[in-house]
Amino acid sequence: MKTTVVGSYPKPKWLLKMIKLHRDDRIDDRVMDEAYKDAVKAVVKDHEIAGVDIIWDGEMRREEMTSYFAERIEGFVIYGEVRVWGNAYYPKPSIVGELRYRDELAVRDFLFLKSVTEKEIKVPITGAYTIVDWSFNEYYPTKEEAVYALAEVLNREFKELVKVGANYIQIDEPAIPTHPEEIEIAKNAVEIMVKGVKAYIGMHMCYGNYRAIFPDILDFKVDQFDFEFANRNFEDLEILREYDYDKDLGFGCIDVHSKRVETVEEVKRAIHMALEVVEPDQLYVDPDCGLKLLPRDVAFEKLRVMVKATNEVRSELGLE
Amino acid sequence: MRVISTVVGNYPRPEWFRDYLRKIEGLQKDLDVEVDRDVLKKAVSEVVNEQKRAGIELLTDGQLIWHDFLLTIASRLEGFEMNGLVRYFDNNLYYRIPIVKGKIKRTKRILYDFEIAFEIEKNVKPVLSCYTIAKLSKNEFYSKFDEFLWDLCDAIREEIEELEGMGVEFIQIDEPSLLYAEKDELKNLEDVFKELTSTKAKTVLMTYFDSAERIFPEVLDFGFDVIGLDFVEGYEENTRVLEEYSFERINVGLIDGRNTKMEDLNDLKRKFEEIVSRGEFKEVFISPNTGLEFLPRVKAFEKMRIVSKLKEVVS
Numbered sequence: 128m129k130t131t132v133v134g135s136y137p138k139p140k141w142l143l144k145m146i147k148l149h150r151d152d153r154i155d156d157r158v159m160d161e162a163y164k165d166a167v168k169a170v171v172k173d174h175e176i177a178g179v180d181i182i183w184d185g186e187m188r189r190e191e192m193t194s195y196f197a198e199r200i201e202g203f204v205i206y207g208e209v210r211v212w213g214n215a216y217y218p219k220p221s222i223v224g225e226l227r228y229r230d231e232l233a234v235r236d237f238l239f240l241k242s243v244t245e246k247e248i249k250v251p252i253t254g255a256y257t258i259v260d261w262s263f264n265e266y267y268p269t270k271e272e273a274v275y276a277l278a279e280v281l282n283r284e285f286k287e288l289v290k291v292g293a294n295y296i297q298i299d300e301p302a303i304p305t306h307p308e309e310i311e312i313a314k315n316a317v318e319i320m321v322k323g324v325k326a327y328i329g330m331h332m333c334y335g336n337y338r339a340i341f342p343d344i345l346d347f348k349v350d351q352f353d354f355e356f357a358n359r360n361f362e363d364l365e366i367l368r369e370y371d372y373d374k375d376l377g378f379g380c381i382d383v384h385s386k387r388v389e390t391v392e393e394v395k396r397a398i399h400m401a402l403e404v405v406e407p408d409q410l411y412v413d414p415d416c417g418l419k420l421l422p423r424d425v426a427f428e429k430l431r432v433m434v435k436a437t438n439e440v441r442s443e444l445g446l447e
Numbered sequence: 448m449r450v451i452s453t454v455v456g457n458y459p460r461p462e463w464f465r466d467y468l469r470k471i472e473g474l475q476k477d478l479d480v481e482v483d484r485d486v487l488k489k490a491v492s493e494v495v496n497e498q499k500r501a502g503i504e505l506l507t508d509g510q511l512i513w514h515d516f517l518l519t520i521a522s523r524l525e526g527f528e529m530n531g532l533v534r535y536f537d538n539n540l541y542y543r544i545p546i547v548k549g550k551i552k553r554t555k556r557i558l559y560d561f562e563i564a565f566e567i568e569k570n571v572k573p574v575l576s577c578y579t580i581a582k583l584s585k586n587e588f589y590s591k592f593d594e595f596l597w598d599l600c601d602a603i604r605e606e607i608e609e610l611e612g613m614g615v616e617f618i619q620i621d622e623p624s625l626l627y628a629e630k631d632e633l634k635n636l637e638d639v640f641k642e643l644t645s646t647k648a649k650t651v652l653m654t655y656f657d658s659a660e661r662i663f664p665e666v667l668d669f670g671f672d673v674i675g676l677d678f679v680e681g682y683e684e685n686t687r688v689l690e691e692y693s694f695e696r697i698n699v700g701l702i703d704g705r706n707t708k709m710e711d712l713n714d715l716k717r718k719f720e721e722i723v724s725r726g727e728f729k730e731v732f733i734s735p736n737t738g739l740e741f742l743p744r745v746k747a748f749e750k751m752r753i754v755s756k757l758k759e760v761v762s
Contacts, residue, residue, distance in 0.1 A: 206707055206743040207459075207743025207745055207746070209459070209742065209743060210459075210540065211539060211540060211541060212515065212532055212540065212542065212543075213474055213514050213515070214468050214514070215474050216465065219743065221707040221708075260539065263705075263706050263708065264708075265707055265708035302539070306537075335534075
């Protein structure tokens with residue numbers, strides 16, 4: 128039973144200011160790079176104080192989860208932003224040519240993080256299905272072909288990550304539950320992405336209807352699924368029970384949409400519920416999703432409570 | 448056969464207006480607070496001019512204050528409350544689900560943005576919706592869906608009367624949900640739509656995201672002057688529809704409003720000629736299949752250019 132995070136963490140306010148200055152050309156790349164590194168160190172420290180077992184760098188350099196990768200892969204261009212809801216927009220990439228590996232996506236971030244912490248590390252990367260679903264396709268005759276082409280690119284990145292010592296990769300695929308009719312494409316894409324990758328593979332999915340993708344996803348070639356449960360009042364644990372779920376479970380038990388910090392007792396109760404479905408060594412306790420939209424002090428408190436609850440359950444079960 | 452270039456409705460907001468709204472509303476607007484008239488007028492003129500510059504003949508106001516895609520209407524009516532985010536058809540776009548909490552009543556003008564556009568330019572069509580709003584809302588008040596639909600219809604009807612009074616020539620009613628209505632439901636809907644279309648203004652039914660063969664022949668009795676079909680998502684099915692049924696005015700949604708890929712003009716011309724050869728049309732409107740808000744603004748403009756170029760080569 129380990130504690131972990133999904134990926135993102137609130138950017139320090141000073142970093143947001145630096146990003147703005149950099150965008151306005153008022154500080155150079157070198158200074159900006161130093162700022163990012165300092166921000167990662169600060170985030171790592173927050174995670175270490177909170178006591179999280181497996182960490183990531185809080186995604187300090189990532190603005191959001193589609194275009195960050197698209198900008199680094201041959202074949203994508205970004206013409207501008209489109210609306211996703213209310214007053215929220217994202218730069219939606221267009222596929223305009225053959226998708227090819229151009230530059231590392233997370234290798235440098237991984238190496239830097241490794242140099243500043245003794246903690247175990249997981250590397251989250253948005254999956255091929257989600258990136259394509261959230262992009263325009265001008266080039267490939269079908270969505271399916273685009274997904275598989277991108278899966279090959281990500282496979283190369285995963286192998287590069289393993290080469291430099293990564294052993295835990297998390298594929299973020301929030302778009303899969305929104306298209307249950309394309310589950311077969313998503314499944315094939317996973318096989319391409321993880322082929323020959325000698326690492327522990329998790330898959331994070333939030334939003335959408337999980338029931339619609341069960342039991343199909345149980346055939347996916349991943350070691351772990353990470354779902355949001357807190358935001359849905361833990362009702363979806365029932366689905367896992369129904370289908371004799373036997374993969375490892377990333378157990379989202381902290382609501383990232385609410386600023387209210389959970390109590391230790393609440394989280395403990397949730398963990399016990401999860402332990403009715405999986406064994407302790409299959410359980411990875413984490414928040415529902417990335418924490419980036421929360422105020423930083425709230426995000427930190429939530430992590431602290433999550434770890435404290437996990438520790439108490441561990442000692443109750445004599446797991447220490 | 449007269450050919451007219453037009454657009455379906457929504458259009459990407461100018462960047463400064465986007466920033467302005469984010470500043471006054473936050474990420475998600477909670478109450479229906481009207482946007483300052485002068486600011487809105489500036490934004491609407493920009494978008495109206497952009498359409499004219501692209502060569503569009505029948506314009507829209509761009510639906511710039513719509514915080515989601517159809518259901519903004521609900522927030523302007525009494526009886527609705529807005530709730531959590533729900534996916535809008537097969538798009539990576541989300542709307543807040545309107546919950547019916549009380550009797551639906553129209554207490555003020557719904558399309559105050561259209562009113563501004565109409566001051567700037569007379570050749571603009573307002574966009575409304577009725578059945579789709581009812582279908583995508585959650586009814587916690589009425590004991591029967593029909594009662595809810597009729598109250599909503601009355602509210603929209605009042606808006607239409609006012610628009611007619613203003614001297615509006617075309618009124619468009621978007622009904623993507625209609626494409627999924629059951630056959631017996633379609634028969635019942637005839638009265639609702641007849642109510643909405645009994646106006647001196649010309650009414651346009653706009654359907655999109657799917658083919659429309661399931662709503663024929665019933666839809667022919669709804670009283671619309673123009674029927675809009677999506678030939679990007681349903682080229683074959685909708686072409687067959689034209690072979691089987693005849694009507695005089697059609698809106699051909701032929702340019703993909705949901706992909707940045709620019710169509711080949713010759714290919715569009717061939718498709719357009721194929722489509723119109725299937726019927727005896729007096730008037731044909733050419734447009735993208737959907738609103739252009741799915742695209743980055745620079746691409747939305749290019750799509751409108753294609754619409755107007757197509758109009759030129761086929762008329």
